Amino acid sequence: MSSSDLDTDDFLSIAVALEEKKRKKRSKWSKSWLLKRNDFSHTNLLEELRLKEPQDWFNYLRMDEDTFLELLSMVTPIIEKKDTKLREAISPHQRLAATLRFLATGKSYEDLKFSTCISPQALGHIIPETCDAIYRVLKPHYLKFPSSVAEWKAIAQQFENKWQFPNCCGALDGKHISITPPHDSGSYYWNYKGFNSVVLLALANANYEFIMCDVGTNGRISDGGVLENTKFGDLLSEGKLNLPEPAKPENSSRILPYVFIGDEAFALRKHFLKPYSSKDLTKEHRIFNYRLSRGRRIIENVFGIMTSRFRIFSSPINLKIANIEKVVLACCILHNFLRRKCSASYLPPENVSNDIGLGIENLTIPDVMLGDVALQPLERTHTRNPPQEAKEVRNQFMAYFMEEGAVPWQDKSVGN
Known part of the structure; x- marks a missing residue:
């Protein structure tokens, strides 16, 4: 059958079939090791630094624990997400820590995923959103332009x-x-x-x-x-x-x-x-x-x-x-x-x-x-x-x- 024998519907059907063939079926929504965030992420490291090496905590996030907790309390209402039936939400603590680590190191999302156990795709949403939240909550108190x-x-x-x-x-x-x-x-x-x-x-x-x-x-x-x-x-x-x-x-x-x-x-x-x-x-x-x-x-x-x-x-x-x-x-x-x-x-x-x-x-x-x-x-x-x-x-x-x-x-x- 030549191409002249095909009508518009035939071409459309073939195109859809080829597109579906290209797609790779996703067997799971996340890699298994990323689902073990509580075990493998830097959260456990931060807890160890908090207890034994406060200066290393500061170097890791560029602030001490009290300052981090104060900032966390301010941004949490903006960045907190609810759990769903399908997955557990990434906590505000993890979101803020990942963002501060990104700013402190300049590492790529692909690199940062290994210490945060958060996928690069998720980091691509989390980090800009958290940066915006930091700016919004701090601006009235810490970057107020003189007006009087x-x-x-x-x-x-x-x-x-x-x-x-x-x-x-x-x-x-x-x-x-x-x-x-x-x-x-x-x-x-x-x-x-x-x-x-x-x-x-x-x-x-x-x-x-x-x-x-x-x-x-x-x-x-x-x-x-x-x-x-x-x-x-x-x-x-x-x-x-x-x-x-x-x-x-x-x-x-x-x-x-x-x-x-x-x-x-x-x-x-x-x-x-x-x-x-x-x-x-x-x-x-x-x-x-x-x-x-x-x-x-x-x-x-x-x-x-x-x-x-x-x-x-x-x-x-x-x-x-x-x-x-x-x-x-x-x-x-x-x-x-x-x-x-x-x-x-x-x-x-x-x-x-x-x-x-x-x-x-x-x-x-x-x-x-x-x-x-x-x-x-x-x-x-x-x-x-x-x-x-x-x-x-x-x-x-x-x-x-x-x-x-x-x-x-x-x-x-x-x-x-």
């Missing part, structure tokens, strides 16, 4: 007390996060460094904590335009951040506006300061750059601390873009949570320096904390012609640092 004059002033007071930079409302920076791009995305995520990425833009206070995080801008966008691609950038440009009115720093009669600080990747604005260009610097310019760098490096160090604790950033993240955003935001808010809940072990005091007497090139957190940081900096933008008002604000801060705001070690730090 009093809140901005409190942040500025910290910068003045700790880093001798008055009227500073935060240090801003952005990093490229390496990803495995979506299929058929072309060069949409390809950045100037030569790899695919999404950008994490963040603002930090003087206490090594995030106060704003924005993730998801594709790596191809001009790095100088990343800020303009965020809600924070819009509010800054429109003057809607509710910043305090210009005020006098302590022991000064000079009135200075409240500002944010960053590096050469961003444009100079009335409320955003960046260093003077490295060409033809006077001593006054070098001192301003040094003083700004002491405050600005806070956000650099926050990135360094976070990536040394959560190794998910050490290799390209191979997830859907929406899930990458959930993972990154979960790491950011966990950084703040752990910074407050178990600060002595998460960021030991001996690893934090006040940088007094150090030159600009030394204004980084010690290498023991940084490790092999995978986040890459934004590209330095070409020289722009900033508004005259912005130049005058920067000059006012420079004059303050040279006179009543001078610190004893700044001359030595910048050299002759």
Whole structure:
């Protein structure tokens, strides 16, 4: 019988038969060893560490037991599932522990299944869902964006007390996060460094904590335009951040506006300061750059601390873009949570320096904390012609640092 003798129904029947033949019948819904999760998973290991090696518990999940249990109680109402007649649900404890281990190690789902006894397919749902839950329950308490004059002033007071930079409302920076791009995305995520990425833009206070995080801008966008691609950038440009009115720093009669600080990747604005260009610097310019760098490096160090604790950033993240955003935001808010809940072990005091007497090139957190940081900096933008008002604000801060705001070690730090 030739193909011309077959009608549409015959072709359809043949296609269905071939498709059914291709399908492999599933004899069971899960591998037998995965059903023995209570025997083989890391749950038993965690119990042993809890009883005998609390420091190893901390290294395993990046937090101590009390902090883990507090976080578990917060996310359980969101991630808890009910048992069915066919199978027992994976417990919130197992879901949270698997997620924290994923963030801490950056292992693939296929690799993680051997320590969690959870299938890669299930992990593909559990981990993004748990990351989203972590962000949702912690955000109101640990990543609350300032909205009042009093809140901005409190942040500025910290910068003045700790880093001798008055009227500073935060240090801003952005990093490229390496990803495995979506299929058929072309060069949409390809950045100037030569790899695919999404950008994490963040603002930090003087206490090594995030106060704003924005993730998801594709790596191809001009790095100088990343800020303009965020809600924070819009509010800054429109003057809607509710910043305090210009005020006098302590022991000064000079009135200075409240500002944010960053590096050469961003444009100079009335409320955003960046260093003077490295060409033809006077001593006054070098001192301003040094003083700004002491405050600005806070956000650099926050990135360094976070990536040394959560190794998910050490290799390209191979997830859907929406899930990458959930993972990154979960790491950011966990950084703040752990910074407050178990600060002595998460960021030991001996690893934090006040940088007094150090030159600009030394204004980084010690290498023991940084490790092999995978986040890459934004590209330095070409020289722009900033508004005259912005130049005058920067000059006012420079004059303050040279006179009543001078610190004893700044001359030595910048050299002759």
